[in-house]
Amino acid sequence: MTTEPTEPGRVPGPRRGPLSGVRVADFCWMGVGSVATRLLADFGAEVIKIEDRNRLDTPRRLPIYKGDLRSYGDEDANPDPNKGGLFNNYCRNKLGVTINMKSESGRALAERLISASSVVTENFAPGVMERWGLTYDRLRELREDVIFARMSGYGHSGPHHEYRSYGPVIQAVSGMSFISGLPDREPSGWGLSYMDNQAAYYNSAALLMAIFNRQRTGQGMEVDASAVEIGISLLGPDLLDTLVNQRPSRRPGFPRGNRSAHDDVAPHGVYPAAGDDQWVAITVTDDAEWGRLVAAMGEPDWAREERFATGRGRREHEDDLDKLMTSWTSGLDKHAITELLQGAEVTAGAVQDPRDLDEVDPQIAARGTFFDLDHPVIGPARFEGTPIAFSETVQENWRSAPLLGEDNHYVFGEVLGLGDDELAELEAEGAI
Amino acid sequence: MTEQLPYAGITVVELADDPAGEHVGKLLADLGATVLKVEPPEGATSRRTGPYVTGREGDPDASLAFWTYNTGKQSITVEPSERAATVADLARTADVLLSTASPRELAEEGWSHEQLRADNPALVVLSVTPFGLTGPWADRRTSELVGLALGGTLNSCGYDDHSIPPVLPGGNQTYEMAASYAHIGLLLALIERQATGRGQLVDVSMHEANAVSGELANPYWFYPKAIVKRQTNRHAQPVATQSATFRCADGVYVYFALILSEPRAWKTLVDWMSDHDLAADLTDPAYDDVAYRQQSFSHVQELVEVFFLLMDSETAYHEGQRRGLPIGPLRALEELADDEHLRERGYFVDIDVDGTTATFPGVPYRTSAFHAVPGPPPRLGQHTDQIRAEEVAR
Numbered sequence: 001m002t003t004e005p006t007e008p009g010r011v012p013g014p015r016r017g018p019l020s021g022v023r024v025a026d027f028c029w030m031g032v033g034s035v036a037t038r039l040l041a042d043f044g045a046e047v048i049k050i051e052d053r054n055r056l057d058t059p060r061r062l063p064i065y066k067g068d069l070r071s072y073g074d075e076d077a078n079p080d081p082n083k084g085g086l087f088n089n090y091c092r093n094k095l096g097v098t099i100n101m102k103s104e105s106g107r108a109l110a111e112r113l114i115s116a117s118s119v120v121t122e123n124f125a126p127g128v129m130e131r132w133g134l135t136y137d138r139l140r141e142l143r144e145d146v147i148f149a150r151m152s153g154y155g156h157s158g159p160h161h162e163y164r165s166y167g168p169v170i171q172a173v174s175g176m177s178f179i180s181g182l183p184d185r186e187p188s189g190w191g192l193s194y195m196d197n198q199a200a201y202y203n204s205a206a207l208l209m210a211i212f213n214r215q216r217t218g219q220g221m222e223v224d225a226s227a228v229e230i231g232i233s234l235l236g237p238d239l240l241d242t243l244v245n246q247r248p249s250r251r252p253g254f255p256r257g258n259r260s261a262h263d264d265v266a267p268h269g270v271y272p273a274a275g276d277d278q279w280v281a282i283t284v285t286d287d288a289e290w291g292r293l294v295a296a297m298g299e300p301d302w303a304r305e306e307r308f309a310t311g312r313g314r315r316e317h318e319d320d321l322d323k324l325m326t327s328w329t330s331g332l333d334k335h336a337i338t339e340l341l342q343g344a345e346v347t348a349g350a351v352q353d354p355r356d357l358d359e360v361d362p363q364i365a366a367r368g369t370f371f372d373l374d375h376p377v378i379g380p381a382r383f384e385g386t387p388i389a390f391s392e393t394v395q396e397n398w399r400s401a402p403l404l405g406e407d408n409h410y411v412f413g414e415v416l417g418l419g420d421d422e423l424a425e426l427e428a429e430g431a432i
Numbered sequence: 433m434t435e436q437l438p439y440a441g442i443t444v445v446e447l448a449d450d451p452a453g454e455h456v457g458k459l460l461a462d463l464g465a466t467v468l469k470v471e472p473p474e475g476a477t478s479r480r481t482g483p484y485v486t487g488r489e490g491d492p493d494a495s496l497a498f499w500t501y502n503t504g505k506q507s508i509t510v511e512p513s514e515r516a517a518t519v520a521d522l523a524r525t526a527d528v529l530l531s532t533a534s535p536r537e538l539a540e541e542g543w544s545h546e547q548l549r550a551d552n553p554a555l556v557v558l559s560v561t562p563f564g565l566t567g568p569w570a571d572r573r574t575s576e577l578v579g580l581a582l583g584g585t586l587n588s589c590g591y592d593d594h595s596i597p598p599v600l601p602g603g604n605q606t607y608e609m610a611a612s613y614a615h616i617g618l619l620l621a622l623i624e625r626q627a628t629g630r631g632q633l634v635d636v637s638m639h640e641a642n643a644v645s646g647e648l649a650n651p652y653w654f655y656p657k658a659i660v661k662r663q664t665n666r667h668a669q670p671v672a673t674q675s676a677t678f679r680c681a682d683g684v685y686v687y688f689a690l691i692l693s694e695p696r697a698w699k700t701l702v703d704w705m706s707d708h709d710l711a712a713d714l715t716d717p718a719y720d721d722v723a724y725r726q727q728s729f730s731h732v733q734e735l736v737e738v739f740f741l742l743m744d745s746e747t748a749y750h751e752g753q754r755r756g757l758p759i760g761p762l763r764a765l766e767e768l769a770d771d772e773h774l775r776e777r778g779y780f781v782d783i784d785v786d787g788t789t790a791t792f793p794g795v796p797y798r799t800s801a802f803h804a805v806p807g808p809p810p811r812l813g814q815h816t817d818q819i820r821a822e823e824v825a826r
Contacts, residue, residue, distance in 0.1 A: 018624035031647070043620055064648070069656040071671045072648065073693065085655035086648070136800065155798060160773035164758040167647075168666065168676065172687040172760035173749075175768055177665060179602030180589070186677060186685060187762055188599045189665030191588030192647040201612035206797055208619035209463065213438040213801065215626050221801035229779050229796040232768060236451070236603035240496040241483040242765040243780075243791040249765040258577060258600045262481070268577065270586070270597035277594050277661075281581035338582075347573040349582035351598055354653035354660075357584050357643050366567035369640045370650075382654040387610075387640030388617040389564060392632035393624050 009399070010376070012095055012410050016396045017044025022211060023415075025110070025117040026050060026094065029057040031167070031193060032151050032227065033123030034090035035200035040119075040207060041093035042386060042395050048113065048411055049094045051404065052101060059087035060404070066378060081404045082377040088401040092373060092383055096402025097411045098432050101132055106431040110134075112416050115142045118220075119207065123151040126162050136222040145220040147210040151203045155226030165227065167193020174231025179238060179249060182257040198234060199227035237261075259318065264311030266318045267293075267325050270351060273334035279351040280334040282325065282341065287311060289346055296344035297328050335360065358382070375400040408432055437464025437802050442622075444528040445470060445519065446505065449477050452607035452638055453532035453560045454501035456614040460528075461504035462795045462806045467530075468522060468819055469505045472512065475812045478502070485788075493786065493811045503783070503792065504807030506815035516542025521823055523548045523555060527631075528618065530558045536571045545633055555631040556621045560614045564637030574638070579606030583642020588649055588660055588668035592675075598662060609645050610638035665762075674733055677762070684745035688752070688759040690736060692725040700755050701736070710739045783808050 014020065022045040026037045034049075034057070041047040051057055056079075063070040064085040081087075097113075100106040110132070114120055120139055122129055129135070129150075139146045150156055153165030168190070171177045177189035206223045214220055232239070238261075241247050249255075260268040260283070268283045284290050287310060294303040302324045307313045314321055329337060334350035341348035350356065357364050364370065369387060374380050378400070386395055412418045412432065426432045442465040446457040454476070461467040469476070478501060479492035488494035510518045520543050523529050529548060533541065545557045559565055562574035577600050580586040585606070590598040617634040625631055644650070648667065652658045658670035665687065666676040677685045691697055702719070705711035712735055718724050725732065740748055745761040752759035763771075769780050769791060781794045785808045795804040 018620050018627070039616060064651045064655050066655045067657075069658050069670060071669055071673065072667065073673075073691065075693075085651045089651050089654070154773060155777055157798075158773040158777045160753070163753040164756060165760065166758060168687050168689070169758050169760035172762045175763050175765050176601070176603065177687070178762045178764050181599055181665075182591075182596070186679075187665055188589060188591050188601075188662075189677075189687075189762070190601055191590070191660070191662045191666070191668035192585075192649065193667070194585075194601070194605070194645070194647070197645045197647060198608070198612060201609075201616060202796060205459075205612065205615045205619060208616060208623065209438050209797075210799075210801075212619055212623050212626070215623070217436070219801060221799045224798040225796060226777075226798075229774070229777075229794070232774075232779070233793045233796045234603055234605065234608050235765065235793070237483055237497040237500045238602065239765055239768075239793065240500055240790070243769060244496060244499075245483070245486045246766075247483075247486075255602055256600075258597065261483075270577070270581065270600075272597065279581070279586075279597050281577045281586065283575040283577050285575070342572050345573065347575050347578050349574070349578040351581045351586050352584050353587045354584060354646065354650045357650070358653060361582075361643075363563055363567045363569035363637075363639055364643055367564055367637060367640055369637075369643055378655075382650075384644035384650055385640075386617075387564075387613050387637050387644055389566065389635040389637070390617070390621065390632060391635075392628075392630065393620050393634075 010406070012407060015044040015046060015398070016394050018393055019211070020044035022046070022119060023117040024048060024119040024121060025114045027120070027122040027124065027129070028151070030059070030123065031090070031196035032199045032203065033121060034059065035197065036151060036203035036207065037094070037121050038090055038092065039204040039386070042397070043393065044396065047094040048117070048407070049091060049096045049402065050110065050113070051096060051098050053098050053404065054100065056081050057087060059090055060084045062086050080377070085378065085381065088375055088378055088381055089383060091401035093398060094402060095407040095411060096405060097408050098405040100431050103429065103431045105426060105429065107132055109412070109426065109431065111142055113411070114139060114146070116416060118143060118145065119147045119149070119211070121149045121151070121207070125164065126152060126156060140220070145214055145218060147207065147214060147220045148222040149203060149207050149210070150222065150224050151199065153227050155229065156224045167196040170195040170199070170227045170231055174228045175235055175239070176231050179235065179255050181255050183253045183255060187255065195227050195231050199225070199230050202230045263315050266311065266314035267321055269322050269325065271326050271329040273329055273337060273350070274331050278334050280329055280337045280348060281351060282346070282348045284346065290314070292344050293341065293346045296341055296346060300328065371397060373397060373400040376403065405432070435802055437804055439463045439465035442466070442528065443526045444468065444530055445522045445526045446530045447519065448530050448532045448560070450532050450607060451478070451501055451604045452610035452614065453530055454478060455608065455611035456558070456560065456618070457505060457530055458501050458503050458806070459611070459615050463804050467505040469502065469507050469810070470515070470519060470522070471507055471509050471812065473509050479812060499785070499790070499809045502809045505810055506819060507810035507813055508816045508819045509813035519543050520548065520551065524552050525826055526552070526555060528556045528558055530560070532560050534561050534571050535565055549631060549633070553630055554625060556618060556625065557631070557633045558614055558618045558636070559634065560610050560636045561638065563639045565635045569639070576600070576604055576606050579638055579642060583639055584646050584649060585642055588646060588662055590662040592664045606638060606642055609641040610636055613641045674729065678737055678740035680740050680743055680745040680748055682744040685762045686740060686745050686748050686759055687762065688757070690733065692729065692732070693722055695722070697757065698725065700757055704751065704755055705735070705739050708739065708743070710735070710742065781805050785809065786811065
């Protein structure tokens with residue numbers, strides 16, 4: 001509640017980083033929007049996440065809890081909104097306020113917050129911001145040089161702009177799922193909402209681009225980024241092969257599974273290692289690398305067969321080659337194979353799971369990719385950091401995710417200047 | 433609308449030789465930067481990898497891998513003996529040096545990041561490498577498949593049948609994750625430079641970019657200490673879930689997650705099936721109870737399978753979406769440019785490449801301030817004379 005005292009160490013204050021001084025009225029929720037604005041919060045922006053107590057952000061509901069394993073869909077009817085691990089991961093370094101946008105005084109308060117901000121972000125279904133009157137024109141009346149970032153599946157124009165989507169639908173419609181799998185069977189596609197991450201990253205970049213541009217020109221802008229269009233821009237050379245050469249992707253042998261696009265590159269696969277469902281990827285680009293691999297494997301007789309001497313030969317006999325490679329990898333530890341082959345200048349790597357990344361991988365440990373923050377309800381938790389080492393720029397991880405409405409008092413009181421009686425009134429009428 | 437592109441006036445010296453570095457250079461060029469791509473006389477690696485424009489196999493100006501990642505850049509070819517001097521010269525007045533060299537490769541160059549930054553303190557050195565410039569793996573070898581394996585993505589991708597290994601998703605995505613973070617990292621450095629006037633070294637690690645992009649995978653490990661398992665074309669999870677892809681009459685699959693717990697989505701689905709006389713017993717009031725629906729899951733799943741099998745995928749897509757259901761066909765690449773929505777938004781653009789008109793994906797940002805369109809990819813060495821002349825003029 002708004003009147004609860006903030007715990008020590010969780011009190012908002014001036015931020016460090018290149019975005020310090022940038023205040024963001026953040027209407028984002030779910031995955032794409034929350035990850036996009038997290039980047040701004042990490043680097044000093046005052047990102048004020050605006051939530052609705054009557055419609056909890058999905059990551060607050062999803063049962064990714066410490067010590068309590070459940071599937072994604074196995075939600076509580078009335079979950080503790082402060083317990084969700086995914087929300088903690090997505091909303092660190094942000095402030096959190098609650099506004100009931102169905103109430104008139106709630107909407108007035110949101111407009112006051114927008115006037116005091118210079119960036120507004122949203123990833124609702126099309127029409128929601130319009131229903132609240134929060135169009136780009138209105139936002140510019142509130143703040144002339146505002147940056148308004150709109151993140152959606154299909155964009156805000158065109159005949160399908162109202163279509164509903166989330167990661168797997170975007171991946172399907174953009175072609176990313178079809179190009180992923182073994183030939184001549186159902187695509188295996190993606191085992192994650194990859195496009196939630198990529199759309200988020202493209203939206204983070206769009207926000208930074210707009211901030212950079214505003215500091216040069218004094219002008220804000222509205223950005224309309226469609227996840228489907230971002231997905232298509234990530235399809236790679238196969239897309240131009242179709243567009244320029246009219247070569248259909250529905251063709252025998254496509255997609256390629258784990259095999260190379262080139263007819264002289266093999267082995268190029270994922271091979272079983274010791275243990276249950278453990279694997280190692282090995283890719284050999286040329287004959288010199290093949291020679292190093294053969295030496296590292298201890299020169300088995302089969303590897304010296306004439307048919308495997310050239311890239312084209314290995315490619316031609318790849319089914320046999322893969323079986324023989326499997327006979328070598330099976331029974332060996334995936335990390336041991338990685339060390340042996342990388343030591344011999346052969347391109348290889350274990351299929352690492354999150355435990356490997358967190359507990360085994362010396363590169364992640366040395367670079368400090370993951371970090372820890374305490375949370376009042378969850379306790380200490382691990383976070384995915386930014387995969388960049390800057391010589392100057394600082395990422396200040398000052399706080400884990402906000403409790404529901406944790407910063408109402410600070411934002412509405414100290415930032416917007418509302419008095420205690422006004423706050424009490426808004427609370428009493430259910431506007432915050 | 434002010435038509436100035438956001439990166440107009442920014443000069444980038446590109447020494448990129450993989451899709452991660454080349455794609456971030458392309459984004460910068462598409463959005464207005466002057467990107468000088470320094471190439472060896474035989475051209476960048478992407479010029480020597482296919483696929484090629486049909487009939488021009490092996491032509492360094494006709495590699496579609498090069499076209500994909502190098503629109504709008506300028507190409508300067510440099511002999512190995514002149515490389516260090518040229519890079520030092522160009523970097524002295526540039527805003528950004530974009531490099532994909534590992535520490536070991538850097539040691540063989542005739543210049544160093546430190547020296548270039550000392551000569552031009554405002555220079556941002558954007559390094560995009562497989563593992564980052566520091567740490568025990570900094571000089572290890574990688575590839576698309578190995579990068580996704582080590583980074584954790586591959587663990588989530590593949591089929592329900594675990595006798596099949598994890599399967600590579602298409603399109604150079606391990607590099608794309610690094611490219612996205614490189615764009616972000618560079619912008620943070622340029623914004624910081626607006627305040628301080630100083631550049632810096634931005635060291636992007638592809639491996640780390642992969643390791644932080646697993647969506648649910650890391651949170652499932654960080655919180656309940658569970659490892660997600662791959663499942664065919666749907667979220668990897670600690671426990672198995674029902675299939676979410678359905679084959680349609682035209683042989684195309686649609687993605688549709690059947691979520692029984694949401695009453696509105698359930699009613700929408702049953703109404704839709706009823707309108708096609710395919711709801712069978714699902715209209716029975718017993719199914720109003722979520723527990724009964726969940727008990728009858730495999731029966732429901734079978735009826736939905738039949739429903740989609742009798743309908744073509746485009747009908748399923750548009751009818752389902754018009755009823756408010758998030759559903760999408762697994763489109764093949766040849767189906768994208770004909771999509772009416774993308775056509776109306778003008779997403780695909782025709783670019784004149786040396787007298788041939790070719791269709792390219794556009795810039796995935798629509799803004800009120802500018803309209804960006806990719807420029808043609810350069811011929812090998814197309815801008816060498818021009819860049820040399822400008823160098824002399826400076």
